[in-house]
Amino acid sequence: MNDSHGRDVVGLDARAAALAIVESALKSRSGLDEALSRPPFTRLEPRERAHARALAMMTLRHLGEIDHALQAKLSKPPPEAVMAILRIGACQLFYMEAPDFAAVDTSVELASAYKGTRPFKGLVNAVLRGLARAGKPEQDPSRLAPDWLLSRWKAAFGVDAALKIAAVIAVEPSTDLTFKDPAAAEGLAEALEARAIPGGSWRTDKGGTLTEWPGFEDGVWWVQDASAAIPARLLHVQPGETAADLCAAPGGKTLQLAAAGAETVAVDRSAPRLVRVTENLARMGLTAETHAADAALWEDKRKFDAVLLDAPCTATGTFRRHPDVLWGSRPADIVKLAQSQARLLDTASMRVKDGGRLVYCVCSLEPEEGEGQIDGFLRRHPDFRLDPIAPGEGGAPDGSITANGAMRILPFQIEGGTDGFFAVRFARA
Numbered sequence: 001m002n003d004s005h006g007r008d009v010v011g012l013d014a015r016a017a018a019l020a021i022v023e024s025a026l027k028s029r030s031g032l033d034e035a036l037s038r039p040p041f042t043r044l045e046p047r048e049r050a051h052a053r054a055l056a057m058m059t060l061r062h063l064g065e066i067d068h069a070l071q072a073k074l075s076k077p078p079p080e081a082v083m084a085i086l087r088i089g090a091c092q093l094f095y096m097e098a099p100d101f102a103a104v105d106t107s108v109e110l111a112s113a114y115k116g117t118r119p120f121k122g123l124v125n126a127v128l129r130g131l132a133r134a135g136k137p138e139q140d141p142s143r144l145a146p147d148w149l150l151s152r153w154k155a156a157f158g159v160d161a162a163l164k165i166a167a168v169i170a171v172e173p174s175t176d177l178t179f180k181d182p183a184a185a186e187g188l189a190e191a192l193e194a195r196a197i198p199g200g201s202w203r204t205d206k207g208g209t210l211t212e213w214p215g216f217e218d219g220v221w222w223v224q225d226a227s228a229a230i231p232a233r234l235l236h237v238q239p240g241e242t243a244a245d246l247c248a249a250p251g252g253k254t255l256q257l258a259a260a261g262a263e264t265v266a267v268d269r270s271a272p273r274l275v276r277v278t279e280n281l282a283r284m285g286l287t288a289e290t291h292a293a294d295a296a297l298w299e300d301k302r303k304f305d306a307v308l309l310d311a312p313c314t315a316t317g318t319f320r321r322h323p324d325v326l327w328g329s330r331p332a333d334i335v336k337l338a339q340s341q342a343r344l345l346d347t348a349s350m351r352v353k354d355g356g357r358l359v360y361c362v363c364s365l366e367p368e369e370g371e372g373q374i375d376g377f378l379r380r381h382p383d384f385r386l387d388p389i390a391p392g393e394g395g396a397p398d399g400s401i402t403a404n405g406a407m408r409i410l411p412f413q414i415e416g417g418t419d420g421f422f423a424v425r426f427a428r429a
């Protein structure tokens, strides 16, 4: 993109793409993924893509702090498109170590590039210069999460825990790996710069292209957040047992069940997402039967020793890699999803053999989607009992086991942070 003087400004296209990503992510829950799959992002060169993505993600990660700093400089809210330019400008000033002049000048150029924002380029200039003079704000966890979510977390987990959860929002996540054969991990740990996490995951901050890391091509490991790897372990599947993963894509938990030797069936409503399960299975040299179907309507009469329901949820626990979930979620989503989770749990229960077990899990921090499902399920299904999870089982971190034996992982409980997760295990009489 050329600036208003006809100069080819380095990175202006990337900044424009970052702007489009942030605007789209704030508009709807699926906005981030949509923006990453269409122009202007997809038209960029790989290096610029990486820059645009990093800038957009950093802006979303620090959005609460950025908006707080901007509000102090604005007497009234500018149009959304102008606000978006200010947000990515402020992000560069405070969190991307861009020289002040570059952050300010390119933001003014961006404002000049669009008819709707052009009249505001003076404002963009003045506000960002003001922010640059004031300097980076001190980190305050209470500003990192939207007020309504922080209030919910305070009510559910206490003020201290809620603020610790919010502080994790600012932490860039490491990459966690699950090994197909846990015995192979030690041998690759040094090359992968990885350290062990209780339960069996390995964590690395290695740079470079992940697909070029040792062991990727050969299907030795896959990427899976350390807390996301725990629920499937709680099923303790044995070689030759049958297992169903009812909301399977992209397949991290299917891979775990198959790697443990279970005859695994993976079901997902989304055919395109199920393709990723098939690709992941192929890379890992593992097999599982796959079905593109709504788990509630799936016409298959088989019953399984182990059933996993990793239900669709608000995913508020995944804010480290998806900071957009904090800003795109609405209270009504929680109510709607909790209802569909209860329905999916009912259908999942029908797939469990007598004497079999069912693990229900969600990557949400909202109690309605986790703890709140238990009593209703047990009332509707007297043939099931809650099978308490033991402290430390499967890598459950200290403090994550609730009074009745469910598992509630808060993002700060594993050193360096993880996704927030909830899991509960039921056994059929």
Ligand SMILES: C[S@@+](CC[C@H](N)C(=O)[O-])C[C@H]1O[C@@H](n2cnc3c(N)ncnc32)[C@H](O)[C@@H]1O
Binding pocket: 246, 247, 248, 249, 250, 251, 252, 253, 254, 267, 268, 269, 270, 273, 293, 294, 295, 296, 310, 311, 312, 313, 344
């Ligand atoms: C949280 S993700 C699952 C992640 C997966 N278990 C893993 O570990 O890689 C939820 C998945 O549920 C699928 N889904 C949503 N509603 C469904 C339904 N009614 N039946 C089957 N799959 C469904 C979505 O397509 C999505 O892939």
